[in-house]
Amino acid sequence: MTNPAHNTQAQFFQNLRTTLPSYTSMVDEVAETLNVSVDSAYRRIRGEKLLDFDELKLLCQRFNLSLDKFLSLNTDSIMFQGRLNTYHEDAFKNWMDDVLAQLNLVNSFSHRHVYFLVKDMPPFHHYYHPVLAGFKFFFWMKSILYYDSLKNERFSLEKNYFAPYQDITHKILRVYNKVPTSEIWNEEGLNTTLRQIEVYHEMGLIAHSEITLQLYQCVLEVIDHLEKMAENGKKSMFGHAPTEDSAEYRLYLNEIVLGDNTFMAEIGETKITYLNHSVLYFVGSIDQKFNEGMFRNLDNLMKKSTLISGTGEKERKQFFNKLRKKVQAKIAMVEVEK
Template identity: 35%
Template sequence: MTLTDNIQSAFLDQVKRRLAPNLSMADELSDILNISRDSAYRRIRGETILSLDEVKTLCNRFGVSVDSLLSPSNEMVSFHYRVVDSKHFTFDKWLKSVLHNLEMLVPFTDKQLIYFAKDIPVFYYFNSPLMGPFKMFFWMNSVLKEEDYQDVPFSPDLIPKELVTLGEKIWRRYTETPRIEIWSEETLNVTLRQIEFYHECGFFANPQHAAQLCDEYILLVREIRSWATLGYRDKPENKFHLYKNDLLIADNTILFRMGDKRVTFIPYNTMNILTTSQEPFCKQTEDYLVNLINKSVLISTTGEKERAKFFNQMEQKIIQLKNRIV
C-alpha cells in the first residue's frame, strides 16, 4: 500500500466515523460526490485516488480535515470553524447548525454529551417565552451588532417567530439527549449580569421585563432541579447527570461521544465554535472531562443534601437580583 493509499484510507475513515451506523459509506460518497456506486467503492478500496475537489467537498460536508493526516505528529490539530456574521453565516444559520449538530447524535444507540458549563447551557433558555427571545436579542444586539437590533430596547416581539420555533426544536433535541453537565456556583451569573446590565441601562421596552426574566429563571432552575432529582427528563433513557465543580473555571467545552466516535466543540468569542474530530485531541478532552467529573460532586439522583443546598443558593441569587431591580 502506498503513502497516498494510507492517507486516503485514513481520511475516508474519518468520514465514516461521522456517519450514522445505518448509513452506507458507498451510498453517501456516491450521492455527495455525484459518482456511481461502483466508483465510490473504488475510492474506498484505494483503487481510485480522490481528487482535491472531492476531498474539499467531503471536508466541507463532514467537518473533517486532512491536516492531521499530513502532520508528522499529534501536535497539530485541525479545527472546523464558522464565524457568525450578518451576511454569510447569519444567526439563523448558527441556530440551524446547533440543531444539526445535536441531531448528529440521534441515530446512535450508545451516545452521550458532556457539557462543562460556564453558563447554564444555552439550549435550556429556548423553552422560556421571555428568556429565549431575550438571549437571542442579547446576542444579536450586544455581541453580533446586528443593524436591525441596534438603538432599540428589548421586546420579545422583535424576535422572528421562526427563530423562536428553531430554538424550541433545539431545546427539545438537547433535553432528549443523554448528557452529563458540570456546573459550578458561578454558572448562573452570566445571564444574571446580562439581565442586570440591560435593566440598569434602560434597554427593556417594558420595565417589568427584568423582573419577569427573574421569575422565568427561577422556574427554569426548578425544572432542571426536578430532572436532576430523577436523573432524566420524561424518559429514563434520556439520562441526565449533573455534577457540581469547585475545582476549575468552566469554559463551555462540549464533547459528543457516539460509540467509538468523538467530536469536540470549543466556543470562542461568545458565538463562534471550533470543532474537531481528531482522535488524539478528542481523547485528551474526554480524559480531561472525566478527570474533572471524578473530582466533582454528583448532585443528580443521589446527594440530596448537596443538591438542595446548590439549587437553593441559585434561587437565592435570582431573588436577590429581582429585589434590587423592582
C-alpha cells in the same frame, strides 16, 4: 505485496465512516461528493482506484477531515472546523439551524453522550421558558450579532422575539432531550445571564421594571425545572415529567473549577470537542489525540466533582437554593428602585 497507498486510502475511508450518521450510506455520500457513479465510489472505497488530490480535497472539505491525520503527519497542529461570526440579519437563524444540525448528528448515533463544562448556563436551558428565551435571542441579536434593526430598540413583551424562532427552538429541545448529557456546574453558572438582565435594566434597554422582574422570575422557574431534572436524573420538557424518550441527565457540582463552556460529543467510537468563541459560536475538532486528552480532563473533573443528580439530595438542594438566592438578590434590588 500490499500497496501501502491502498492501506492508507482504506484508513481514510474508515475514518470518514466515523463522521457519518449510522443511517447514512457512505458510498452514496462519496459518489455524490465526487460526482461519480456508485460503482466508481465503491472502487475508491475498496482501494481498487486511488484518489487523486482534487478528490481528496473535496472529501476532506465535505466531511471536515484532517489531511494531517490522513497522511499520518506527526505535527502539533490541531484541525478545527466551524463558523465565524457573521453580521447580517439571517445570522441568528443560521446559527440556530447549525445548532439543530449538530444535535441531529449526535442523536443519529445509537451510542451518544454530551459533556458540558459550564461557565454560563448552557443555551438549551434558556429555551425552556419562552420569555427568557425571547430575551436571550434579543440580547444575542442586538449585542453580539449587531442587528441594525435592533439598534434603537428596547426589550419589551409587546414584540415577541421568541415567536419567529419558536418552531426551531422546540425542535432543538426535542432532540436535545433525547441525548444523554453530563454537565459540570458551579455557582457561577448563572452569573452571565443575570448580568445581562441587570445591565440591560440599568441601561434602560428593558422597557419597564416589571419586565425585568418577570425575567428574573423566569430564571427562578428554569432553576426549578433544572432541579427536577437533576432529581429525576432525566431530561424533560419545561413543566412536564420525563417520558420514555427522555435521556439521562447527570449534573455534577465542582466548587473549585470555573468552566469554559467546553462541549464534547461522544458519537459511536468518535469524539468531537467544541470550543466556544465569539460568545455564541463554536469550533469543533475530531482530532483523536486532542479529544483523548480533553476527555481525560473532563473525566478527572467529574471524578473530583459531586454528582447531585439522582443522588446527593442534600448537596443538590443546597446548590439550587444558592442559585435562587442569587436571583432573589437581583429581584430585591429592582424592587427597591421602584
